[in-house]
Amino acid sequence: MKQLCLGLILCVLIPLLAPRVMPAEEEQWHRLFNGRDISGWHAVPASTAADWSVKNGTIVGSGSEDRLSYLVWNNDKLADFEFSLRYRLHGKGNSGIEIRAVRDPSERRPFIGYHADLGHVGIGPHILGAWDFHFVGREEPACRRGTRLTIAADGTCERERISNPLPLSAIHQQGWNHVRIVAQGNRCAFYLNGKLSAAFCDQAAGSTFQAGSIGLQIHDAGTRIEFKDIQLRLITEGKK
Numbered sequence: 001m002k003q004l005c006l007g008l009i010l011c012v013l014i015p016l017l018a019p020r021v022m023p024a025e026e027e028q029w030h031r032l033f034n035g036r037d038i039s040g041w042h043a044v045p046a047s048t049a050a051d052w053s054v055k056n057g058t059i060v061g062s063g064s065e066d067r068l069s070y071l072v073w074n075n076d077k078l079a080d081f082e083f084s085l086r087y088r089l090h091g092k093g094n095s096g097i098e099i100r101a102v103r104d105p106s107e108r109r110p111f112i113g114y115h116a117d118l119g120h121v122g123i124g125p126h127i128l129g130a131w132d133f134h135f136v137g138r139e140e141p142a143c144r145r146g147t148r149l150t151i152a153a154d155g156t157c158e159r160e161r162i163s164n165p166l167p168l169s170a171i172h173q174q175g176w177n178h179v180r181i182v183a184q185g186n187r188c189a190f191y192l193n194g195k196l197s198a199a200f201c202d203q204a205a206g207s208t209f210q211a212g213s214i215g216l217q218i219h220d221a222g223t224r225i226e227f228k229d230i231q232l233r234l235i236t237e238g239k240k
Helices: 002-017 024-028 046-051
Strands: 029-031 041-044 052-055 058-062 069-073 081-090 094-103 111-119 131-134 147-151 157-161 177-184 187-192 195-202 213-218 224-234
Touching: 041 046, 046 052, 046 069, 058 069, 058 213, 069 094, 081 094, 081 111, 094 131, 094 177, 111 177, 111 195, 111 213, 131 195, 213 224
Parallel strands: 147 195
Antiparallel strands: 029 224, 041 069, 052 058, 058 224, 069 213, 081 177, 081 224, 094 111, 094 213, 111 131, 147 157, 177 187, 187 195
């Protein structure tokens, strides 16, 4: 009887004493911003460092000139991933998130790569919620908000409207908005506040960006934007 009671006690205590095992999904997310400083990030070009600061637990980008200013995460070999953040744009402005970015060999701009565009409501579907392409030696097709674009191997493009795409009414002017970007293979999708805004598949022969950096961007003087809750989840082959 004593052995039976001891067994029952152990069955209850062992699970309580055992270390908590985090679910795999929780373990995969990595915070890229500590809320205090920009450790792990750097400005590109370096001369634009004054455009970036941390205030009240957010990264603040303030455009001082009409130029491309980036705050770039230090890992420059990011390939397949899910990226998530919240942003708040004050007034009017043009901003965005560069992914799989690599240095522009033509030196015409800091980076080439894929760019998820952000801006104020009213700036137009070619910016807010759109994909922009920064290429060298190839056409840079339009992928506006509400569009699914396929770039074929020969560079020709096919577009279709996204069913039930992001409506402008879903954007919180002067408030916080959630961005989610999924990059896997030659496909990338851009979500705003839980709604698919734009997506593309880049099949162009030999020109798909396989890996690179992630960078927060300011495009214009006067743009003031805040970022927080910046997270990254690497996608392993066969998983989404």
